[in-house]
Structure formats: structure tokens, C-alpha cells
Amino acid sequence: MEKPSVLKMLENRVWRIYLGGALLDQLRGKEGTDGYFPEDWLASVVAANNPDRPDKPEREGLSRVMAPNGETVYLKDLIESDPEAYLGAEHIAKFGVHFGVLTKFLDSAERLPIQVHPDRDAAKRLFCSDYGKTEAWYILGSRVIKGEEPYILLGFKQDTDCAKLRELFDAQDIAGMAALMHKVPVKPGDLFIIKGGTPHAIGPGCFLLEIQEPTDYTISLEKCNMLGERLPDFLCHQGIGFDKMFECFHYEGHTFEQLLEAFKPEPRLTARSEEMAQYALITEKETPCFALNALIVSGRCSRETFGRPGALAVTRGRGAVDGIPVRAGDSLFVPAGAGTYTVRADTGEMLELLECLPPR
The missing domain is CATH 2.60.120.10 (Jelly Rolls)
Known part of the structure; x- marks a missing residue:
């Protein structure tokens, strides 16, 4: 395959x-x-x-x-x-x-x-x-x-x-x-x-x-x-x-x-660039059962699965994930084998996604 x-x-x-x-x-x-x-x-x-x-x-x-x-x-x-x-x-x-x-x-x-x-x-x-x-x-x-x-x-x-x-x-x-x-x-x-x-x-x-x-x-x-x-x-x-x-x-x-x-944990900034910010919402500190990150993308960024599957929920804006057009309310499954994929916000948009991950 x-x-x-x-x-x-x-x-x-x-x-x-x-x-x-x-x-x-x-x-x-x-x-x-x-x-x-x-x-x-x-x-x-x-x-x-x-x-x-x-x-x-x-x-x-x-x-x-x-x-x-x-x-x-x-x-x-x-x-x-x-x-x-x-x-x-x-x-x-x-x-x-x-x-x-x-x-x-x-x-x-x-x-x-x-x-x-x-x-x-x-x-x-x-x-x-x-x-x-x-x-x-x-x-x-x-x-x-x-x-x-x-x-x-x-x-x-x-x-x-x-x-x-x-x-x-x-x-x-x-x-x-x-x-x-x-x-x-x-x-x-x-x-x-x-x-x-x-x-x-x-x-x-x-x-x-x-x-x-x-x-x-x-x-x-x-x-x-x-x-x-x-x-x-x-x-x-x-x-x-x-x-x-x-x-x-x-x-x-x-x-x-x-x-x-x-x-009631507080979000923690874990990565920032000119076009993306990532916040850790739920980590192993809170529970070993799952993890949750917030991604705010204003331009284009690359993501890597590192062999771990995940899901993405779009909560604001329009853009594309791995070339797939997305808008607020959409959701996606990211296979572990997908490797590197791109996230892009449409021009003038702020694309916000929640990354939902299984236990590690």
C-alpha cells in the first residue's frame, strides 16, 4: 500500500x-x-x-x-x-x-x-x-x-x-x-x-x-x-x-x-514561528489517556506525525491540510504513516485547529 x-x-x-x-x-x-x-x-x-x-x-x-x-x-x-x-x-x-x-x-x-x-x-x-x-x-x-x-x-x-x-x-x-x-x-x-x-x-x-x-x-x-x-x-x-x-x-x-x-489546567505555549503558534492544552501531566494541542496558523507550516496517529478539528478560519480544503467545523484523521504534511491558512485568514492525540 x-x-x-x-x-x-x-x-x-x-x-x-x-x-x-x-x-x-x-x-x-x-x-x-x-x-x-x-x-x-x-x-x-x-x-x-x-x-x-x-x-x-x-x-x-x-x-x-x-x-x-x-x-x-x-x-x-x-x-x-x-x-x-x-x-x-x-x-x-x-x-x-x-x-x-x-x-x-x-x-x-x-x-x-x-x-x-x-x-x-x-x-x-x-x-x-x-x-x-x-x-x-x-x-x-x-x-x-x-x-x-x-x-x-x-x-x-x-x-x-x-x-x-x-x-x-x-x-x-x-x-x-x-x-x-x-x-x-x-x-x-x-x-x-x-x-x-x-x-x-x-x-x-x-x-x-x-x-x-x-x-x-x-x-x-x-x-x-x-x-x-x-x-x-x-x-x-x-x-x-x-x-x-x-x-x-x-x-x-x-x-x-x-x-x-x-x-482546570492552563494552556502552555510550546512552539512559535512567524506563521504558527502551538499551545499544549492536555499533556501527560494531566492524564496518560490522550493529548490535546491548539494550533494557530497564519501562513504555512509543516507537521510531522512521528509515527503517531491523530485527529484534527478545525475551529476557526479556512485553509488546507495536506492539500485538502478545510473550514471551521471540519475534522480530519491523520494516519501515523502520513509522515510530514502541510497546514496552510488562506490569505487573510487565521486558521485554528485542535490536534487530538491518542495515548503514547
């Missing part, structure tokens, strides 16, 4: 239980409406863990790409057709034939359920999975919803325990559960790392890029959606049952200052 090239992803909207998506539409130059497809999964080899519904598509969540021969194929299938070319021998030796990371655009018009994701120990014990769901959020935009400024709920204010949380859950005392947690205002440019086991909820009005371990294990503390409609029990416990789902939580508390110190 000849050297693989950078691949542009097709749009990949995914059904969720909450409303949103208007700011994602607007990023892509559309009018923008909120609905139940508020996320786009970028360079995804992960199937969405959604219940059946009449219009559920086959292999929901998996990204598709236009192959060089003009055929539309799933990225997962393409990778499996030549793993070493797309993932690299070193990556395969450590992680097998799996990209090892999942990235999403996510826009919330209403608060998401109070939830938690398992860390790797809990994922192995409860789901027989090598991956948990540590994630990071980079806030891209925001809006006021029904007079409320955007926010997230994150972490317990004080040490709590399973019995107390279970009591609130059984009573479906949503206000009581939210009161246990910190309410953190957010704005564009804010960055958060959400380690597996940490309770959280994205509030209304948050548009973000999420990078995470490649699973869809979400333990929800809310049995109904925002319309009061009862949801399948599976969407609470993901098949492990109501008793075991509480084993996914870390119950220690943080002061607000401790919370920001532990979960």
Missing part, C-alpha cells in the same frame, strides 16, 4: 437525550437549530451506546470518510484494512488495533444529566474494558439560555458516600444531588480535565470540544429527561444494574480552589 494520506471526515451527528447543536451548526456556516443530535463524533471508531429507536442508523457513532477512490467507507474499517499504515507499529504494540481516543463537538441547549464515567479500574471490573472514560473539555463558545449564563457542575464540595448519593438518587432529588457539587461558570478558552470517577454535568449554553477515552460508558443519576419523560434504565446504569453503578464514583470532596487546581 502506498503512503496513507490525511483523510477528511464526513459529518457524523449522534443522537443524545438532551437538546443542543445550534452553535455547532453555526460553526459550519448554517443557520443553526437545536435538536437531539447535539454532538458530532470526530474521527470516531466508537459506536454510540444508544438504545434502539425507529430511525437509529446502522453503526451509529462511527465516522465515515471519503476514500481516495471516491468511495465512502467507515474509518474503523479503513484502519483495520492496514493497521500499521494508519496507526503505526509502536501504537499497535501498546494498544492493539484501536485508535485509542474519541473526540466530539458538543453543544448543549439544556443541562445534561448529572453523571459519572468509570476510571480504568472500574471499567475493567464492571465493563471488562481496557478503557474508562476520562475526558477533557475545551470551551469553544457559549450562549445565555433562558437568562442563565453557561456553567458546568463538577466534583463534590465535601466528602460524601455511596449511601447518601443512593438515597438522593432513589428519591430523584435532582436539586439535592446538584447541591453536592460545585457550579463553575465557563467562557470560551476555558479548559477542564474530567478524570474518570468525577461527578459532573455540562450546563446549558456550553459549546465545546471533548476529547476522551474511546468508550460511551455514562452512568446517569437522572431517570428522566428535561421534559420529564422516563428514560430506559439502561441509560442510567449501562447494563451493570443500579447497585453496581455507584461503584463508578469517587466520593472525595474539594474546596473550589482545590477543584480548579486539580481540574
